[in-house]
Amino acid sequence: MSFSSTSFLNYAPAPESTALLNLKPDYGLFINGDFQPGNGTPFQTISPATEKQIAMIASANEADVDTAVAAARRAYDRTWSRMSGSDRGKYLFRIARLMQERARELAVAESLDNGKPITESRDVDIPLAAAWFFYYAGWADKLDYAGVGPNPAALGVAAQVIPWNFPLLMLAWKIAPALAAGNTVVLKPAETTPLTALLFAEILQQADLPAGVVNIITGAGSTGQALVNHPDVNKVAFTGSTAVGRMIARSVAGTGKKLTLELGGKGANIVFDDAPIDQAIEGIISGVFFNQGHVCCAGSRLLVQESIHDEVIDRLKARMSTLRVGDPLDKNTDVGAINSAEQLQRIRELSDIGEQEGAERWSPDCALPQNGFWFAPTIFTNVSTSHRIARDEVFGPVLSVLTFRTPAEAIAKANNTPYGLSAGIWSDKGSRILAVADKLRAGVIWANTFNKFDPASPFGGYKESGYGREGGRHGLAAYLAPAARPGSR
Numbered sequence: 001m002s003f004s005s006t007s008f009l010n011y012a013p014a015p016e017s018t019a020l021l022n023l024k025p026d027y028g029l030f031i032n033g034d035f036q037p038g039n040g041t042p043f044q045t046i047s048p049a050t051e052k053q054i055a056m057i058a059s060a061n062e063a064d065v066d067t068a069v070a071a072a073r074r075a076y077d078r079t080w081s082r083m084s085g086s087d088r089g090k091y092l093f094r095i096a097r098l099m100q101e102r103a104r105e106l107a108v109a110e111s112l113d114n115g116k117p118i119t120e121s122r123d124v125d126i127p128l129a130a131a132w133f134f135y136y137a138g139w140a141d142k143l144d145y146a147g148v149g150p151n152p153a154a155l156g157v158a159a160q161v162i163p164w165n166f167p168l169l170m171l172a173w174k175i176a177p178a179l180a181a182g183n184t185v186v187l188k189p190a191e192t193t194p195l196t197a198l199l200f201a202e203i204l205q206q207a208d209l210p211a212g213v214v215n216i217i218t219g220a221g222s223t224g225q226a227l228v229n230h231p232d233v234n235k236v237a238f239t240g241s242t243a244v245g246r247m248i249a250r251s252v253a254g255t256g257k258k259l260t261l262e263l264g265g266k267g268a269n270i271v272f273d274d275a276p277i278d279q280a281i282e283g284i285i286s287g288v289f290f291n292q293g294h295v296c297c298a299g300s301r302l303l304v305q306e307s308i309h310d311e312v313i314d315r316l317k318a319r320m321s322t323l324r325v326g327d328p329l330d331k332n333t334d335v336g337a338i339n340s341a342e343q344l345q346r347i348r349e350l351s352d353i354g355e356q357e358g359a360e361r362w363s364p365d366c367a368l369p370q371n372g373f374w375f376a377p378t379i380f381t382n383v384s385t386s387h388r389i390a391r392d393e394v395f396g397p398v399l400s401v402l403t404f405r406t407p408a409e410a411i412a413k414a415n416n417t418p419y420g421l422s423a424g425i426w427s428d429k430g431s432r433i434l435a436v437a438d439k440l441r442a443g444v445i446w447a448n449t450f451n452k453f454d455p456a457s458p459f460g461g462y463k464e465s466g467y468g469r470e471g472g473r474h475g476l477a478a479y480l481a482p483a484a485r486p487g488s489r
């Protein structure tokens with residue numbers, strides 16, 4: 001395999017945006033500061049909007065995982081754990097600034113590889129990813145205040161496995177706090193979206209980050225499994241499905257590895273009859289159609305007060321009819337491509353089950369492109385709490401609508417899910433918002449807004465949505481242990 005830098009792109013519907021990209025035809029594993037071939041069989045990453053290949057990606061087998069963990073351990077022992085917090089902070093600031101400099105290129109690569117609209121990657125994913133590095137850069141020399149007692153210590157080597165819905169942003173959520181706290185990292189991106197993680201590896205080279213402090217290994221689920229099972233890993237951080245999260249929790253049990261899990265969700269967006277309706281309609285739309293609904297904290301269940309149900313549904317349908325589904329690189333696109341054929345299949349299956357179980361299905365009349373993976377924005381009314389579409393995470397542009405009469409009924413229905421990640425409350429009364437929020441079992445609750453993120457704000461779930469928090473001081477504490485007392489181990 002060659003790793004020469006040649007301009008390469010099969011996909012060119014919006015030439016002014018793709019001209020920014022100078023992608024390589026093949027990407028290696030990023031280990032110990034260099035790209036190198038993997039021992040597994042390389043795989044292609046494709047554009048989900050066209051099904052065309054973007055690049056070939058190396059695959060890491062167990063031996064490569066071992067090399068990457070050994071590189072991270074060396075870098076931890078010899079360099080990163082010995083560096084002052086203020087010097088680590090300087091590297092993080094440098095990485096953040098380089099991400100800003102290469103923001104447009106990263107945004108195009110993200111939309112190409114993931115399928116999300118360019119306006120979202122440009123205005124949300126990439127700026128937030130840089131913001132995470134800026135935020136944690138500021139913490140690097142202030143760890144005594146990070147919430148785990150005086151003189152906290154790093155954990156060592158962190159194994160991080162991330163999903164395909166926010167590839168660069170999830171990378172930032174994982175790597176920035178780990179490095180600020182003094183850990184070194186081996187990260188595995190999702191198989192369908194490795195591209196921006198590999199461009200990020202180039203940024204690390206530009207930033208002169210010491211070799212081995214961050215290693216990025218690509219491959220399938222088995223690569224992730226080998227990584228989290230590696231005996232020389234001290235911390236595991238995973239975001240993805242609840243099924244894989246469970247397997248990881250089992251394999252980590254009894255090993256002494258510290259674990260954080262950010263898993264699925266089935267967020268309730270609760271709309272009371274005194275809600276600011278215009279804003280609520282926009283919040284419901286962005287709550288479930290942002291990023292094609294590939295969002296763990298999506299407001300995928302609308303709980304609407306019975307007295308305003310018909311008005312809300314009419315207005316939602318009118319607004320959904322204005323959504324443009326299509327080319328992710330077109331700035332006018334609202335809803336892009338579904339990330340993979342497998343995910344499209346899952347969304348179709350759950351939607352078909354919704355109809356079979358008696359819910360009423362509606363989508364606006366919109367033409368979908370011939371090639372690629374697409375699903376029209378869809379709303380289900382007449383949904384009851386026992387329906388699969390009210391219980392299972394669809395992870396697609398599908399909204400299930402339930403009704404309630406009283407706040408107590410809204411709370412009971414919102415909490416009637418195995419998940420506990422997010423919720424939204426729409427009401428004119430602050431006292432009602434606070435009273436309802438107090439009784440919701442959700443890690444993140446938005447009031448009269450939805451899907452807003454900030455690096456200073458902790459994010460994470462209850463119940464089957466996982467444990468541990470990312471973001472803020474809490475996110476840093478997940479990468480720290482209180483320092484051992486003198487004379488003890």
Ligand code: TAP
Pocket residue numbers: 161162163164165188189190191192219220221222223224225226228239240241242244245247248262263264265295296343346393394395
């Ligand atoms: P997962 O299989 O959980 O994938 C997430 C990450 O874990 C990927 O990097 C994946 O690698 C890796 N992985 C897979 N099997 C693993 C194992 N045994 N040990 C360690 N790592 C492993 O998610 P998915 O299959 O892409 O999506 C399935 C469903 O999960 C979705 O429909 C959605 O409901 C949910 N999901 C939730 C989230 C969030 S943010 N909560 C994110 C993604 C998906 P590969 O990509 O190479 O398989």
